[in-house]
Amino acid sequence: MxxxxxxxxxxxxxxxxxxxxxxxxxxxxxxxxxxxxxxxPTIEEILKVSVETEEITTNLLSNHIIRTKFVIQLDNKKAKSEFEKRDFQVNNIIIQELSDMKESDFRGSEGIEKLEERLRKALNEIMQEGEVVNVYMNQRVIQ
Incomplete structure (x- = not known):
């Protein structure tokens, strides 16, 4: 060489x-x-971009009372920050959706899944920075 x-x-x-x-x-x-x-995403990543609502108590269409909490998963941290600022709008949307439901709508998992999907769509309409990925019903008491 x-x-x-x-x-x-x-x-x-x-x-x-x-x-x-x-x-x-x-x-x-x-x-x-x-x-x-x-x-x-891993559970740690999900928790970083999730927000838990306060306990919400409202009347249902069937004259029952519901007390509930939700965990909302967003797609990024900017969306989480915006979502936390919009908490009054979020509570308003949740109360409106719950007020249109009857106690019988919560029987079985299908009713809860439909509510979660309706909430996801309604919440995405107000979001500007990101989007709601999932809505999870965390607590539910109907009286």
Missing amino acids: FKNRLANIMFIILITLTLIGALILVLYTQFFQETDASGE
Whole structure:
């Protein structure tokens, strides 16, 4: 290769170190970094962008009283900040949705899922910075 033997040895050592470095980089990225293949957020990430409402008590259409709390998951921290500022609007939307429901609408999981979806859509209408990903009914007492 080169006429100088020292230059050949240095060149071989340089190539060997480069290959070892590349091998270490590939192994590190493949085996030691945690990657989430499904793309689903972890529970810690969900908690960072979730807001729990205060306890809300209101009348239902069927003259029953409901006391409830919700946990609302948003898509980013800016949305969470905006959502916290809009708490009076959120409470108003929740009360309006609950006031249109009867006690029988809460029987079974389908009624609760429908309410959560209606709330998600209604809350997304007022959001500007982000969006509501999920609404979870955290507490429910009907009297």
